[in-house]
Amino acid sequence: MNFTDRQVQIIEKAMTLIDEGGIQHLTTKNLASHMGFTEPALYRHFKNKTEILDSLLIHYQSVLRIGMEAALDPYKPGLDQIMDIMAFQFQTFSDNPSIIMVIFSEASFQNDSSLIATVTKIMAQKEQRINGIILQGQQDRSINKNLNAHSLTNIIMGAMRFTALRWKLSGFEFDLLEESKMLQQTITTMIKPTH
Amino acid sequence: MNFTDRQVQIIEKAMTLIDEGGIQHLTTKNLASHMGFTEPALYRHFKNKTEILDSLLIHYQSVLRIGMEAALDPYKPGLDQIMDIMAFQFQTFSDNPSIIMVIFSEASFQNDSSLIATVTKIMAQKEQRINGIILQGQQDRSINKNLNAHSLTNIIMGAMRFTALRWKLSGFEFDLLEESKMLQQTITTMIKPTH
DNA sequence: ACTGAGTTAGTAAACACTAACTTGCTATAT
DNA sequence: ATATAGCAAGTTAGTGTTTACTAACTCAGT
Numbered sequence: 001m002n003f004t005d006r007q008v009q010i011i012e013k014a015m016t017l018i019d020e021g022g023i024q025h026l027t028t029k030n031l032a033s034h035m036g037f038t039e040p041a042l043y044r045h046f047k048n049k050t051e052i053l054d055s056l057l058i059h060y061q062s063v064l065r066i067g068m069e070a071a072l073d074p075y076k077p078g079l080d081q082i083m084d085i086m087a088f089q090f091q092t093f094s095d096n097p098s099i100i101m102v103i104f105s106e107a108s109f110q111n112d113s114s115l116i117a118t119v120t121k122i123m124a125q126k127e128q129r130i131n132g133i134i135l136q137g138q139q140d141r142s143i144n145k146n147l148n149a150h151s152l153t154n155i156i157m158g159a160m161r162f163t164a165l166r167w168k169l170s171g172f173e174f175d176l177l178e179e180s181k182m183l184q185q186t187i188t189t190m191i192k193p194t195h
Numbered sequence: 196m197n198f199t200d201r202q203v204q205i206i207e208k209a210m211t212l213i214d215e216g217g218i219q220h221l222t223t224k225n226l227a228s229h230m231g232f233t234e235p236a237l238y239r240h241f242k243n244k245t246e247i248l249d250s251l252l253i254h255y256q257s258v259l260r261i262g263m264e265a266a267l268d269p270y271k272p273g274l275d276q277i278m279d280i281m282a283f284q285f286q287t288f289s290d291n292p293s294i295i296m297v298i299f300s301e302a303s304f305q306n307d308s309s310l311i312a313t314v315t316k317i318m319a320q321k322e323q324r325i326n327g328i329i330l331q332g333q334q335d336r337s338i339n340k341n342l343n344a345h346s347l348t349n350i351i352m353g354a355m356r357f358t359a360l361r362w363k364l365s366g367f368e369f370d371l372l373e374e375s376k377m378l379q380q381t382i383t384t385m386i387k388p389t390h
Numbered sequence: 391a392c393t394g395a396g397t398t399a400g401t402a403a404a405c406a407c408t409a410a411c412t413t414g415c416t417a418t419a420t
Numbered sequence: 421a422t423a424t425a426g427c428a429a430g431t432t433a434g435t436g437t438t439t440a441c442t443a444a445c446t447c448a449g450t
């Protein structure tokens with residue numbers, strides 16, 4: 001998917017609006033006025049509101065994936081790669097908190113089947129990526145072979161999401177990067193081989 | 196908080212509506228018609244829509260807490276108690292999937308400060324409960340003392356939530372209780388002492 | 391006679407979206 | 421070089437629908 005510059009501007013503004021007031025705060029009127037033009041101008045760039053949200057998910061996903069691939073070294077041990085992923089993810093959250101609420105919008109999208117399809121696809125891709133690295137880590141003996149890779153994937157993704165949600169709901173009261181260091185430390189202790 | 200029978204009926208109907216179509220599907224019109232009466236009748240039982248959502252959170256929380264306390268034996272080792280909590284939680288999700296989307300509505304509630312206060316309170320209570328049990332488990336040596344209790348709490352809560360969300364988004368495609376057994380097994384292996 | 395719990399009929403505001411018009415840029419034909 | 425045709429990206433003014441909520445009335449049970 002290639003977006004025009006103007007489309008990307010609109011998508012990014014939509015992100016910050018969702019961040020500020022939740023998905024319900026993202027109205028065509030609100031989005032247009034924050035863009036500095038009128039409502040109908042939006043429809044010169046997107047077919048409808050669903051297309052805006054769909055593009056937002058796709059854009060956010062590709063930005064994150066590109067950044068993540070750049071941060072990853074496939075020749076490192078699996079455990080180190082998992083930690084690099086976590087570090088990158090939390091750094092991204094910290095730099096651009098808007099993204100957090102986009103992730104959690106997933107739960108609000110269930111009434112729009114085209115959006116839920118996009119969301120499910122994105123989640124499945126991430127899951128496969130992490131799952132693969134865990135298997136690799138169990139091969140290179142940096143991750144405990146006794147642990148179920150699928151469960152571990154869910155534990156890691158769940159912990160990242162939950163920590164990010166807590167940070168957001170607390171009004172960014174604690175230091176996310178510090179908290180994430182503790183989390184990474186704990187996960188490392190838990191999943192490295194025992195001997 | 197004590198609710199009348201009628202209020203509880205309305206709250207439970209609201210839960211199933213949120214479950215079916217997300218928070219946006221919960222409109223006063225929809226709720227009233229599913230209750231079999233007209234819109235204004237709702238306002239004989241609740242001040243406004245926010246009070247309905249607030250009551251829903253409080254009601255759901257007290258139901259869950261009462262069930263959980265009943266399922267818990269404070270004389271068991273901490274690790275066993277954690278597993279009992281997880282088993283209870285997943286059984287509840289499995290029996291009553293509506294509750295899942297209520298949990299994830301948290302993210303949609305951010306534009307209503309009275310709701311976010313309720314949500315934050317509920318989450319903090321759960322967190323403290325689990326954190327306490329982990330500390331107890333580290334005392335009675337059923338849980339590895341080297342693990343940070345706070346991080347562990349987030350890992351466990353995050354894993355439960357993420358698994359539930361995946362189950363819901365997949366259209367209940369996999370067996371939640373089977374998946375949760377794997378998850379509990381993996382967590383047990385990870386957090387029991389190494390000695 | 392009062393009250394709790396419903397009704398009908400309605401409100402203003404917000405919603406996504408459209409029709410029809412304007413304007414400034416750019417590619418091309420002469 | 422310049423006239424012009426086309427087009428991308430705005431505008432104003434408006435649509436019908438949905439939203440949460442209210443006023444005023446009814447009526448059965450105590």
